[in-house]
Amino acid sequence: MDHEEEEIEIPNYFICPISLEIMKDPVTTVSGITYDRQSIVQWLEKVPSCPVTKQPLPLDSDLTPNHMLRRLIQHWCVENATRGVVRIPTPRAPPGKPNIIEEIKNLKKFGQEALGKEDTLKKLEVLAMEGERNRRLMCEGGVHKSLILFIVKYAREEEEEEGQHHIKGKLDESLRLLHLIGVPLNEARTILIENERILESLTMVLNQKDFMNKAYTIVLLRNLTENTSSHIVERLSAEIFKGIIGFLKDVVSRSNRVNPSVCATVQPSNSRVRNKAPSKLDHSVVIKQAVIAALMILLETSSWSRNRTILVDLGAVSKLIELEISSTGEKRTTELVLGILSRLCCCANGRAEFLAHRGGIAIVTKRLLRVSAAADDRAISILSSVSKYSPESEVVEEMASVSTVKKLCAVLSIDCSLSLKEKAKEILRNHIDEWKKFPCIDVALISKLLSSSPKDLLTEYYSRVGV
Numbered sequence: 001m002d003h004e005e006e007e008i009e010i011p012n013y014f015i016c017p018i019s020l021e022i023m024k025d026p027v028t029t030v031s032g033i034t035y036d037r038q039s040i041v042q043w044l045e046k047v048p049s050c051p052v053t054k055q056p057l058p059l060d061s062d063l064t065p066n067h068m069l070r071r072l073i074q075h076w077c078v079e080n081a082t083r084g085v086v087r088i089p090t091p092r093a094p095p096g097k098p099n100i101i102e103e104i105k106n107l108k109k110f111g112q113e114a115l116g117k118e119d120t121l122k123k124l125e126v127l128a129m130e131g132e133r134n135r136r137l138m139c140e141g142g143v144h145k146s147l148i149l150f151i152v153k154y155a156r157e158e159e160e161e162e163g164q165h166h167i168k169g170k171l172d173e174s175l176r177l178l179h180l181i182g183v184p185l186n187e188a189r190t191i192l193i194e195n196e197r198i199l200e201s202l203t204m205v206l207n208q209k210d211f212m213n214k215a216y217t218i219v220l221l222r223n224l225t226e227n228t229s230s231h232i233v234e235r236l237s238a239e240i241f242k243g244i245i246g247f248l249k250d251v252v253s254r255s256n257r258v259n260p261s262v263c264a265t266v267q268p269s270n271s272r273v274r275n276k277a278p279s280k281l282d283h284s285v286v287i288k289q290a291v292i293a294a295l296m297i298l299l300e301t302s303s304w305s306r307n308r309t310i311l312v313d314l315g316a317v318s319k320l321i322e323l324e325i326s327s328t329g330e331k332r333t334t335e336l337v338l339g340i341l342s343r344l345c346c347c348a349n350g351r352a353e354f355l356a357h358r359g360g361i362a363i364v365t366k367r368l369l370r371v372s373a374a375a376d377d378r379a380i381s382i383l384s385s386v387s388k389y390s391p392e393s394e395v396v397e398e399m400a401s402v403s404t405v406k407k408l409c410a411v412l413s414i415d416c417s418l419s420l421k422e423k424a425k426e427i428l429r430n431h432i433d434e435w436k437k438f439p440c441i442d443v444a445l446i447s448k449l450l451s452s453s454p455k456d457l458l459t460e461y462y463s464r465v466g467v
Contacts, residue, residue, distance in 0.1 A: 008080060008084075008085065014072075016036035017033065018051055019036055019039045021036070023069070023070075024036060024038075024088050025065070026065070026073070027065055028063070028066050029062075029063060030061055030062060031050040033053060034069060041133070044057060045133075070090070073088060074087060074088055100138065100141075103120070103127065104137070104138065106120075107142075121174060121177055124138070124177055125173065125176065125180065128181050135182070144181055145191065147177060148198060149195070150174050151174045151175060152195065152197050152201040154170050155171060155201035155202070155205050156197075156201060156204070171213065172213060175217065179216045179219060185226070188223055188225075188226065189224075189228045191224065192224045192228050193229070199236075202220065202221055202240070203237060203239045203240050203243060206240060206242075206247070207242065207243045211250055214243065216290070218247060218293045219286070219290050221240070221293070222294075233300060234301070234307070241298075241301075241316070244297060244298065248291070248320070251323065251326075252322045256326060291323075295333065296336060298311065298340050299336055299340050299343075302340055305347070308343060308344055309347065312347065313349075316340070316344065317344055317353035317360075318357050320337050321360050321363060324337045324338075324367070325363050329371055331371055334367055335371070335372060335374050338364065338378035338382065339374075341364070341378070342382050345382050346385065351389060351390050352390070355390055355395065361386070361395075361398045361399060362402040364379045364382050365383075365399075365402050365407050367379055368380070369416075376420055377419070380411070380423045384423050384427055387431065392431065396434040396435070400435070400440065405428070405441050408428055409442075409445060409446060411424040412425065412449040428446050428449070429450055432447070
């Protein structure tokens with residue numbers, strides 16, 4: 001006979017107030033409410049208060065295992081096994097706060113000796129991957145400072161004793177762990193000023209062969225220099241720039257071998273402790289962060305003439321063009337690349353290097369009107385610089401062959417900023433006689449666009465699109 005299955009009645013106190021499911025690992029907070037561990041930890045990472053009582057709960061507050069309730073739940077599951085209830089296994093004790101504090105105490109007591117022990121760095125990495133709370137405790141305990149000093153020590157040792165695998169292993173682990181826990185923004189400037197050997201050591205790592213160590217180092221370098229003295233940023237050594245450009249060259253080589261490009265989805269680097277605990281350190285994400293960090297360093301430092309000269313001499317122009325060609329036109333990457341190129345094209349050697357690369361004008365033209373207003377402004381600035389100050393025949397022929405002229409006419413024909421239109425007009429006007437030599441260019445259209453007022457062009461554009 002058909003009948004409805006008897007519904008299993010679950011005791012209310014077995015249910016987590018957050019997930020509304022049977023608790024697998026019940027823990028009691030200082031507010032007196034019991035939750036499933038996973039649910040309350042995820043909750044506190046977003047909201048630092050008790051979901052039921054609204055009492056403030058810091059992320060690192062104690063979560064006391066409720067063993068009695070867990071045993072009751074397990075017993076109830078066994079009793080109802082014949083009705084399809086699956087027994088909940090006894091949870092593994094997480095490597096939580098006590099372990100963190102113990103490791104930090106050892107670090108403070110024994111200093112570099114503690115980090116040099118066989119498994120200390122591995123333990124700290126496991127703890128850091130457990131969650132944001134552990135990483136925050138590490139920062140509060142000064143682990144990042146100890147790691148930086150440790151990196152300084154081992155970078156120099158590896159330089160002096162090349163080939164010793166145990167030294168490289170320690171350096172790899174230190175850089176990876178420091179990347180995980182980050183450097184607090186409010187301490188970065190002080191750290192850099194207090195230890196002048198940091199930049200020297202990071203330079204050594206940047207000019208070694210290990211690709212991932214370069215990535216970790218560039219993110220760290222950006223975090224340390226982001227809010228530091230402009231004098232330090234202005235005087236970064238040529239060897240640092242060489243390492244950064246070498247890293248970008250490696251990125252292009254890797255992206256040409258593997259699709260999609262490593263620049264396809266960039267996550268900005270952040271010196272604050274991250275919000276989510278990774279199950280493992282994703283190399284592709286680290287590389288994307290390092291690309292953005294590298295470009296931000298180059299953009300900031302290229303404000304000074306001395307640095308522009310160094311970057312051009314090191315081949316930065318061609319490497320940036322190749323990076324953009326290999327990317328998918330992701331907004332942040334493109335804006336940064338075009339921003340650096342626009343500054344490097346302010347000097348004659350920079351413009352010469354830009355024109356020497358057959359893909360320079362083509363990729364800038366391609367990005368114009370496709371990415372963002374900021375990218376448009378920087379692209380037009382590059383085209384303006386090379387067309388105004390470089391040999392006319394060389395530039396005109398290149399612009400004609402890669403449809404730059406059509407793109408400039410499009411700028412005048414659509415709704416965009418007046419400053420962008422004025423720069424486009426200037427480029428078209430300065431070479432109007434040369435454009436006549438190319439059958440593929442509609443000189444009559446150019447003349448009409450140059451003679452029309454911005455208001456008339458805008459009215460025509462709106463009528464064309466039906467606005």
